[in-house]
Amino acid sequence: xxxxxxxxxxxxxxxxxxxxxxxxxxxxxxxxxxxxxxxxxxxxxxxxxxxxxxxxxxxxxxxxxxxxxxxxxxxxxxxxxxxxxxxxxxxxxxxxxxxxxxxxxxxxxxxxxxxxxxxxxxxxxxxxxxxxxxxxxxxxxxxxxxxxxxxxxxxxxxxxxxxxxxxxxxxxxxxxxxxxxxxxxxxxxxxxxxxxxxxxxxxxxxxxxxxxxxxxxxxxxxxxxxxxxxxxxxxxxxxxxxxxxxxxxxxxxxxxxxxxxxxxxxxxxxxxxxxxxxxxxxxxxxxxxxxxxxxxxxxxxxxxxxxxxxxxxxxxxxxxxxxxxxxxxxxxxxxxxxxxxxxxxxxxxxxxxxxxxxxxxxxxxxxxxxxxxxxxxxxxxxxxxxxxxxxxxxxxxxxxxxxxxxxxxxxxxxxxxxxxxxxxxxxxxxxxxxxxxxxxxxxxxxxxxxxxxxxxxxxxxxxxxxxxxxxxxxxxxxxxxxxxxxxxxxxxxxxxxxxxx
Amino acid sequence: xxxxxxxxxxxxxxxxxxxxxxxxxxxxxxxxxxxxxxxxxxxxxxxxxxxxxxxxxxxxxxxxxxxxxxxxxxxxxxxxxxxxxxxxxxxxxxxxxxxxxxxxxxxxxxxxxxxxxxxxxxxxxxxxxxxxxxxxxxxxxxxxxxxxxxxxxxxxxxxxxxxxxxxxxxxxxxxxxxxxxxxxxxxxxxxxxxxxxxxxxxxxxxxxxxxxxxxxxxxxxxxxxxxxxxxxxxxxxxxxxxxxxxxxxxxxxxx
Numbered sequence: 001x002x003x004x005x006x007x008x009x010x011x012x013x014x015x016x017x018x019x020x021x022x023x024x025x026x027x028x029x030x031x032x033x034x035x036x037x038x039x040x041x042x043x044x045x046x047x048x049x050x051x052x053x054x055x056x057x058x059x060x061x062x063x064x065x066x067x068x069x070x071x072x073x074x075x076x077x078x079x080x081x082x083x084x085x086x087x088x089x090x091x092x093x094x095x096x097x098x099x100x101x102x103x104x105x106x107x108x109x110x111x112x113x114x115x116x117x118x119x120x121x122x123x124x125x126x127x128x129x130x131x132x133x134x135x136x137x138x139x140x141x142x143x144x145x146x147x148x149x150x151x152x153x154x155x156x157x158x159x160x161x162x163x164x165x166x167x168x169x170x171x172x173x174x175x176x177x178x179x180x181x182x183x184x185x186x187x188x189x190x191x192x193x194x195x196x197x198x199x200x201x202x203x204x205x206x207x208x209x210x211x212x213x214x215x216x217x218x219x220x221x222x223x224x225x226x227x228x229x230x231x232x233x234x235x236x237x238x239x240x241x242x243x244x245x246x247x248x249x250x251x252x253x254x255x256x257x258x259x260x261x262x263x264x265x266x267x268x269x270x271x272x273x274x275x276x277x278x279x280x281x282x283x284x285x286x287x288x289x290x291x292x293x294x295x296x297x298x299x300x301x302x303x304x305x306x307x308x309x310x311x312x313x314x315x316x317x318x319x320x321x322x323x324x325x326x327x328x329x330x331x332x333x334x335x336x337x338x339x340x341x342x343x344x345x346x347x348x349x350x351x352x353x354x355x356x357x358x359x360x361x362x363x364x365x366x367x368x369x370x371x372x373x374x375x376x377x378x379x380x381x382x383x384x385x386x387x388x389x390x391x392x393x394x395x396x397x398x399x400x401x402x403x404x405x406x407x408x409x410x411x412x413x414x415x416x417x418x419x420x421x422x423x424x425x426x427x428x429x430x431x432x433x434x435x436x437x438x439x440x441x442x443x444x445x446x447x448x449x450x451x452x453x454x455x456x457x458x459x460x461x462x463x464x465x466x467x468x469x470x471x472x473x474x475x476x477x478x479x480x481x482x483x484x485x486x487x488x489x490x491x492x493x494x495x496x497x498x499x500x501x
Numbered sequence: 502x503x504x505x506x507x508x509x510x511x512x513x514x515x516x517x518x519x520x521x522x523x524x525x526x527x528x529x530x531x532x533x534x535x536x537x538x539x540x541x542x543x544x545x546x547x548x549x550x551x552x553x554x555x556x557x558x559x560x561x562x563x564x565x566x567x568x569x570x571x572x573x574x575x576x577x578x579x580x581x582x583x584x585x586x587x588x589x590x591x592x593x594x595x596x597x598x599x600x601x602x603x604x605x606x607x608x609x610x611x612x613x614x615x616x617x618x619x620x621x622x623x624x625x626x627x628x629x630x631x632x633x634x635x636x637x638x639x640x641x642x643x644x645x646x647x648x649x650x651x652x653x654x655x656x657x658x659x660x661x662x663x664x665x666x667x668x669x670x671x672x673x674x675x676x677x678x679x680x681x682x683x684x685x686x687x688x689x690x691x692x693x694x695x696x697x698x699x700x701x702x703x704x705x706x707x708x709x710x711x712x713x714x715x716x717x718x719x720x721x722x723x724x725x726x727x728x729x730x731x732x733x734x735x736x737x738x739x740x741x742x743x744x745x746x747x748x749x750x751x752x753x754x755x756x
Contacts, residue, residue, distance in 0.1 A: 259609070273607075320594065
């Protein structure tokens, strides 16, 4: 990751001074928003395919079981190979993606046994793997931040602080040895604990130990006061590089395999018959979901990850019926949710409506004493904001939204009422029963409608010029006659499609 | 056409089992080139299984299948498959034209995207099935019969030699049934081999010149005039069978 970060920084330094870049990167807001957006974009892209494959809950399962991969890889690294573990190390990411694929494999194995249903198989597999992970964490891992809080909601707000330092000028590394002037020597009792004696005891033996010896990177050396000239440093949050790579990988995967993904999602049997490997696509997708889930795990915890995968595509699904457009809208919605979600956590709805003032207004209005300050979990606020965007799509979508559906239904109902009355008049006018069947005063009774409803429909039809009332009976005008015929024709066409010769 | 003696489809000793229970058992079947063949049998007879196993879509327990003498891996471009309508999600966000274009993905291979010439081919196939006006429609807006014709168009663009169709006549209206029969006959006239899983015994003799009666095992296979007899049907269906033939009610009972 380090060379990549350095490359990025050098690129950015073409446009910004070092001070500006540091200010940018060491702002919790910028880092959290950027990471949130990157996770939302990669999750929302993959989520489109998960949603369409009916695998929404798989992302939830994987986001939990990646913990097992992380823990096992961490234990292997620290206990077996003796290297320092770090949650952004490639080995942990590899372990996590293996665990993700393992979850899918285990689920499919249980399902294929024919003894459990598919949803139950998922419900069996992932708690098992997650439970093993939790036991391993509590039994063997005690010095890492794999704690409950991190698992629950992540620490996206602190992502800025976990950074790599990159030095560009005056880069002196310092090695402090025992004879270095800055070395801090302390006396340590060698046998106090073994003999159970106090260091004041005459039998106590001592050695001199150096408390701060070791190699100092320029950044550490400067902060420890070992350097005279300040090195030119840039602090780059570790999560940014990891999540950027995942986003790029996801983007490349979806762009390159767009056709293959579409086919194997819509009709896996045809994909297989044509020689594309839907199984391969399936597992590639699962590996990517696992990778993104690891990045997301660090930032937003394992429980909320599913929201980044599923809510944006669910919203996009309501807004379009073309896959390509859905793949464009879904990450946009996710990124907007992450961006405004940070504002929401800091008490700003959509960046300009201050929540505190809203609460204050409620307090004034009802004489309440609610706490006005608003400062809440960033990850939860991001999820809430993505959901708010989903709700907007659900209510307002021009084609599939709640409002447009209600309007369309109302229009159709009115149209239908009109046509029923017109057809009745059409069938009975100029017949012997016309006088009884078409008498306006009793017309409602034939339909079992209320007189009010019939009055409304007749008024509408007269206003449209479809009928005229002659001597208390309804008659079609020429226009109304044409309207009836047009309606019959379109209805016939809707049922009978053009034939084939 | 180059090997008139070589059957379009040759199945040898094919067995498929689900959970140790045989779905199809020791199938030997040669389908000559250029026939329009119905696969007929009761529910659970393994008709769909036979097609899927022939196309390597499900694992075989034993046996081999060849297409004009070639194994399936080398004969993909010779084969087109029309699955059952219910096998896909019709709420998928895509257009009718796009679904038909999918039939050309096999020729395009990995990575290459469909372009204007693929669009032309797909539109031509939609024209053939009478859905040209529906090209840009969202597929969820189609009726059942239109969905079936969309699938048929998708198979037509593949320009294959042998067509497998899994119950194309299931729950479609008379207009669509006529449209499909016309297409089958056109394919037949162009020398293609067509295999159709079929349920309606009434129409077998009218639509098909070749028939395979299947009930886990092949009961009989051959020209419809020879094979499609009451005796064979009774063996296939096991119990009482009746159907209309030439306006006459034919009935056979188990002995």
